[in-house]
Amino acid sequence: MSIHIVALGNEGDAFHQDNRPSGLIRTYLGRSPLVSGDESSLLLNATSTVARPVFTEYQASAFGNVKLVVHDCPVWDIFDSDWYTSRNLIGSADIIVIKYNVNDKFSFHEVKDNYIPVIKRALNSVPVIIAAVGTRQNEELPCTCPLCTSDRGSCVSTTEGIQLAKELGATYLELHSLDDFYIGKYFGGVLEYFMIQALNQKTSEKMKKRKMSNSFHGIRPPQLEQPEKMPVLKAEASHYNSDLNNLLFCCQCVDVVFYNPDLKKVAEAHKIVLCAVSHVFMLLFNVKSPADIQDSSIIRTTQDLFAINRDPAFPGASQDSPGNPPLRVVVKDALFCSCLSDILRFIYSGAFQWEELEDDIRKKVKDSGDVSSVIEKVKCILKTPGKINCLRNCKTYQARKPLWFYNTSLKFFLNKPMLADVVFEIQGTTVPAHRAILVARCEVMAAMFNGNYMEAKSVLIPVYGVSKETFLSFLEYLYTDSCCPxxxxxxxxLLICAEMYQVSRLQHICELFIITQLQSMPSRELASMNLDIVDLLKKAKFHHSDCLSTWLLHFIATNYLIFSQKPEFQDLSVEERSFVEKHRWPSNMYLKQLAEYRKYIHSRKCRCLVM
Structure with a gap:
């Protein structure tokens, strides 16, 4: 490896020029500890080169084994007489050094005006060093102040040198003498830095060329492309609260009617919803006994606010369901009763919108004390047994977590006979349930219980085609808006059951669960599992789970090498097989290239090295 340096210009005094080799370059090569060869050998090399007499050529070794070639040209006329040679030398240079004497201003301006533009056009992104040599006349110490004009008439100022360096993007140096400090440490340090940079660049380029040459010998290893992105499934937003809130307005499956003290009908409601949020209603409807609650304030609130009327001759009794009439509850407190519709709407919406409740009560009750009294009674209704209720704490906690998720939520009544008004018969066993929840959460059951169907008048309803465990998971979702297969x-x-009852959000939850489970399986488990993925695909298609079926097709294609070895792979339809083959990963092209590459590598290993 070699480094080529081209030095241009004469650092000697214009009035005392001779034919000696350039002092700056020769002095550096003779004194630098990084350059091997004494001064006499350098001079011998310089004088023995006559191919281009206008140049002085130095050859030496730098950094031990790096060949250093320096072409020193003190005469600028070469750019006029032999432009081709000078252009080639500059184009092949790794470092360019431009020298001038600070006391030869005429020559400096001639070079700057006539030759520097030519050099700029010939430069090829190589480092340039501009060396201003000598001490300015009539000065013991050189003045570098831009404001100093004492030597501007006959000397090249520092400002002019720096401006020239900026034009060329060069490094500017001032060498006041050719001693060890300025030559060895100052000029030599900068030059050696650029020499190291040139060596690093050449080494990098050499490595790139070697890699390129190696890559073109023989067959390249095939590049495995990334598999196609799997379809993204978006979960459906929950409408749990709105379903239960709508139950209050649809007036279906009503099993409790509230009356004012004058025995006029005020509102209708559902025991299951009221008991899910309040121990007061649990006590009122005999879901729990006073011994179970053990809270005197709840017992007192129940006795002070409500009374059950079981008189069959009650004037406001409904005749719609003579076999199982709604329970009649008289609200003793007239002020509380006037706001009962707003309070029920507050409870059905999740019992956490306190600000809206207060605004609704203020519209009906003008006195602020009465408003506080009603709010206090609502707070007592929602009180948790054994805890001191504070309205602020009640608001804060319930705003953070609606009452549907309390320990007294609807899950408490799942598969329990308490307040149940329908029983499902599944595989010889019975599962109690509550019509109000089923109607609110499932449109198919709403039509079934309110239409001209047998189920509308029957308490015992048989269920076919679904296991008990699956149906319980289905009911768990209806009651709690969550499930965990x-x-x-x-x-x-569960997805099939959800499709049968047209509960789309539960279908999406099951789809996401299946996808998450399959994605988390490592390849070894996929290869050894007993699950028939093709059968899963066919079931998804049959039950109109388009998102899951599309995803499963992509999943089979992405894991082609695993599933293509299984016997159920042959059960794919022609259309499905075509899709899988088209989107398979890795592709057929890659496998062919891989086989060729392995064959090539094997042939190279088996080749006789002696031959």
């Missing part, structure tokens, strides 16, 4: 098989069964 035990595995992929149960999730698929």
């Amino acid at each position: 035990a595995g992929i098989f149960q999730a698929m069964c």
Whole structure:
């Protein structure tokens, strides 16, 4: 490896020029500890080169084994007489040094005006050093102040040198003498830095060329492309609160009617919803006994606010359901009764919109004391047994977490006979449930219980085609808006049940569960599992789970090498097989290239090295 330096210009005094080799370059090469060869050998090399007499050529070794070639040209006329040679030398240079004497201003301006533009056009992104040599006349110490004009008439100022360096993007140096400090440490340090940079660049380029040459010998290893992105499934937003809130206005499956003290009908409601949020209503409807609650304030609130009327001759009794009439509850407090519709709407919406409740009560009750009294009674209704109720704490906690998720929520009544008004018969066993929740959460059951169907008048309803575990998971979702299948098989069964009852959000939950489970399986588990992925695909298509079926097709294609070895792979339809083959990963092209590359590598290993 070699470094080529081109030095241009004469650092000697214009009035005392001779034919000696340039002092700056020769002095550096003779004194630098990084350059091997004494001064006499350098001079011998310089005088023995006559191919281009206008140049003085130096050859030496730098950094031990790096060949250093320096072409020193003190005469600028070469750019006029032999432009081709000078252009080639500049184009092949790794470092360019431009020298001038600070006391030869005429020559400096001639070079700057005539030759520097030519050099700029010939430069090829190589480092340039501008060396201003000598001490300015009539000065013991050189003045570098831009405001100093004492030597501007005959000397090249520092400002002019710096301006020239800026034009060329060069490094500017002032060498007041050719001693060890200025030559060895100052000029030599900068020059050696650029020499190291040139060596690093050449080494990098050499490595790139070697890699390129190696890559073109023989067959390249194939590049495995990334598999196609899997379809993204978006979960459906929950409408749990709105379903239960709408139950209050649809007036279906009503099993409790509230009356004012004058025995006029005020509002209708559902025991299951009221008991889910209040121990007062649990006590009122005999879901719990006073011994179970053990809170005197709840017992007192129940006795002070409500009374159950079981008189069959009650004047406001409904005749719609003579076999199972709604329970009649008289509200003793007239002020509380006047706001009962707003309070029920507050409870059905989740019992956490306190500001709206207060605004609604103020519209009906003008006195602020009465408003506070009604709010206090609502607070007592929602009180948790054994805890001191504070309105501020009640608001804060319930605003953070609606009452549907309390320990007294609807899950408390799941698969329990308390307040149940319908029983499902599944696989020889019975599962109690509550019509109000089923009607609010499932449109198919709402039509079934309110239409001209047998189920509308029957308490015992048989269920076919679904296991008890699956149906309980289905009811769990209706009651709590969440479910957790035990595995992929149960999730698929639950998806089928959700499709049968047209509960789309539960379908999406099951789809996401199946996808998450399959994505989390490592390849080894996919290869050894007993789950029939093709059967899963066919069930998803049959039950109109388009998102899951599309995803499963992509999943089979992405794991082609695993599923293509399984016997159920042959059960794919022609259309499905075509899709999988088109989107398979890795592709056929990659496998062919890989086989060729392996064959090539094997042939190279088996080749006789002696031959």
